[in-house]
Every structure is written in C-alpha cells, then in structure tokens.
Amino acid sequence: MKDIFTIDKKEFSSRLIVGTGKYKNFEETANAVKASGAEIVTVAVRRVNILDKDQPLLMDYLDPKFITYLPNTAGCYSSDDALRTLRLAREMGGWKLVKLEVLGDKKTLYPNMIETIKSTEILVKEGFKVMVYCTDDPIMTKKLEDVGASAIMPLASPIGSGMGIQNKTNIKLIKEQSKTPVIVDAGIGTASDATIAMELGCDGVLINTAIAEAKNPVLMAEAMKLAVIAGRNSFKAGRMKKRDFASASSPQKNLI
Amino acid sequence: MQMNNSNEAKIQLNGDPYQINSGINLIQLLNKLKIQKNKVAIEVNGEIVEKKKYPSLILFKDDKVEIVHFIGGG
Numbered sequence: 001m002k003d004i005f006t007i008d009k010k011e012f013s014s015r016l017i018v019g020t021g022k023y024k025n026f027e028e029t030a031n032a033v034k035a036s037g038a039e040i041v042t043v044a045v046r047r048v049n050i051l052d053k054d055q056p057l058l059m060d061y062l063d064p065k066f067i068t069y070l071p072n073t074a075g076c077y078s079s080d081d082a083l084r085t086l087r088l089a090r091e092m093g094g095w096k097l098v099k100l101e102v103l104g105d106k107k108t109l110y111p112n113m114i115e116t117i118k119s120t121e122i123l124v125k126e127g128f129k130v131m132v133y134c135t136d137d138p139i140m141t142k143k144l145e146d147v148g149a150s151a152i153m154p155l156a157s158p159i160g161s162g163m164g165i166q167n168k169t170n171i172k173l174i175k176e177q178s179k180t181p182v183i184v185d186a187g188i189g190t191a192s193d194a195t196i197a198m199e200l201g202c203d204g205v206l207i208n209t210a211i212a213e214a215k216n217p218v219l220m221a222e223a224m225k226l227a228v229i230a231g232r233n234s235f236k237a238g239r240m241k242k243r244d245f246a247s248a249s250s251p252q253k254n255l256i
Numbered sequence: 257m258q259m260n261n262s263n264e265a266k267i268q269l270n271g272d273p274y275q276i277n278s279g280i281n282l283i284q285l286l287n288k289l290k291i292q293k294n295k296v297a298i299e300v301n302g303e304i305v306e307k308k309k310y311p312s313l314i315l316f317k318d319d320k321v322e323i324v325h326f327i328g329g330g
Contacts, residue, residue, distance in 0.1 A: 019330030029328055044329025045297075047270040047322065053290055058326055074329050084299075088324050091297040091304050159330070208330030 008129040008150045019208025026061040036221035040068040072099040079119040101133035109159040124148035136170040153185035160209040162189030191227035198231025265317035282310035
C-alpha cells in the first residue's frame with residue numbers, strides 16, 4: 001500500500017527532506033540527494049559572486065524541474081530579512097513553498113518565535129505556503145497552525161549539533177495536537193534519531209549536517225532513507241506493549 | 257535624472273562598486289555579467305524587480321543592485 005505524504009495538496013512518496021549545505025562539492029551533493037531518495041531539498045538564497053561567475057551552479061547539478069526546491073531563510077535574524085529573502089526566492093521562478101526560519105541567537109541558532117509567528121502570518125497572506133522551523137513548544141506550534149503554516153518543523157536539538165531528539169514528549173505532543181504535517185528539523189545526528197522521529201508519529205524528517213558531515217555522506221544518505229522508512233513502518237505497524245518481566249517466545253508445553 | 261558626462265556611472269553591485277555605462281537596462285547588465293536571467297532574482301534600491309520589467313529598468317549612478325541565486329543550504 002502506498003504511503004503518501006502531502007504538503008499543501010502536493011503529494012510526495014519520500015518522507016525525508018534533505019539540505020544541500022556543507023558538502024565537499026556539488027557532485028557529492030547530487031549523489032547524496034539521489035541516495036537519500038528525497039524529493040524535496042532545501043536551498044539558500046545568496047548573492048551571486050560577480051568576480052567568479054564561472055563557478056558551478058547548484059541548479060546544474062540538481063534540476064528544479066525534477067526535485068522540489070524549498071528555499072530557506074537560513075541566516076535571517078529578523079522578520080524583515082526573512083520576508084525579503086523569500087520574496088526574492090519567489091521572484092527567481094515562482095517558488096511558493098518555502099521554509100521559514102528566523103533565528104534568535106548565533107550560538108544556539110534557536111528560533112525567535114515572536115518574529116517567526118509574525119513572518120508566517122505575513123507570508124501566508126501573500127500566498128506563500130510556509131513550512132516553519134520552530135521550537136518544540138506545543139503552544140508555539142499551535143499558534144503557527146492558527147496563522148496558516150503548511151508544516152510545523154520543530155527542532156530535535158540545535159541546528160548542526162547532531163544531538164538527536166532532546167524532548168520526545170514534546171515532539172509527540174505536537175504531533176498529536178497538529179492537523180498540519182509535523183517534520184522534525186535540525187539536530188538529527190544518526191539514522192536511529194530519524195527512526196525515533198518517525199516512530200513518534202511525525203510525518204517527516206529534515207536532515208542536512210548528519211549526512212553532509214558523515215565520513216561517507218552518500219552511504220549515510222541511504223541509511224537515512226532506510227531509517228525513515230523503518231520508523232514510519234514501525235509507527236504504522238504499532239509497537240508491542242512493554243512488560244516489566246520476560247515473556248518466553250517459544251511454547252512452554254511439550255518440552256522434552 | 258542627470259546623465260553623467262563621461263557616460264560612465266558607478267553603481268553598488270552586491271555590495272561592491274561597479275562601473276557601468278549610464279542608462280543601461282537590467283538585461284544589458286546581465287548580458288555584461290554573463291548571467292542567465294532565469295537563474296537569478298534582482299533587487300534595485302531595495303525593491304524586487306519583476307523579470308518582465310528588466311528591459312525597462314534603467315540603471316543610474318549610485319543605484320544599489322543586488323543579484324541573488326540559490327546555493328546549497330540546510
């Protein structure tokens with residue numbers, strides 16, 4: 001049976017979204033994306049290097065006709081900067097599905113939720129479909145849903161930290177109360193972290209550093225793909241109940 | 257708008273001074289830079305310029321031009 005993942009009425013079969021930053025080169029980026037099976041990749045908006053225009057372009061390696069580009073606002077610390085970035089991204093070629101992140105602190109890269117909620121509200125009114133990086137606070141994610149976010153993307157732990165899910169209870173609470181898709185974004189360190197996110201019932205996972213900084217990024221991309229599928233299937237299958245004591249797996253009758 | 261006598265003007269391009277022929281439009285600037293318009297977005301003096309307006313947007317001295325594109329990011 002097909003397990004379709006829908007964001008803003010658009011259907012995807014992979015529940016893994018990958019970032020395209022921190023790779024050695026675009027060739028490695030493209031190989032890792034391919035191995036991950038991801039259908040959506042995040043991209044950043046930056047100035048063109050006027051002095052060195054012969055540099056290769058991301059678009060030459062990952063064709064936006066075949067893979068969904070999700071422009072992000074990484075590096076933005078105010079609502080104004082984030083809005084400017086996403087309006088430019090939209091102008092580049094009609095991108096309406098975007099990832100909003102408004103940061104509050106350089107050391108932790110923790111989201112500034114006041115600016116984030118304000119920005120989401122404005123972007124939704126302008127017709128954007130906004131996937132929002134946010135804290136793992138159920139009250140904040142509820143606010144984001146109320147102002148029309150297309151996906152709620154709570155952090156597992158700080159961006160690039162690889163510490164995995166620090167607050168499983170909150171992620172579970174957020175998933176249970178949300179009508180919009182919940183995607184764990186930031187902090188996934190290894191395949192088992194992605195599996196846990198999916199076992200908690202989340203709709204998807206967004207990973208960049210854990211793949212890009214692995215010793216073998218392409219192999220880790222494949223591991224993440226399988227981890228997300230394993231976690232999803234495990235969630236849908238419904239795990240057994242935990243017991244305090246052992247329960248023998250072989251029949252106790254007719255022992256020789 | 258006053259034309260520069262030497263017919264040259266300095267604009268701010270992506271934060272750095274850049275010499276152009278005064279009065280060129282955005283298409284001409286992109287051609288000069290060898291940049292394909294479908295891969296970028298442009299802001300002039302803080303305002304995003306729609307692609308269809310590139311031929312009619314004329315650049316003058318001290319204009320602030322930002323040309324952006326997509327790069328790898330998380």
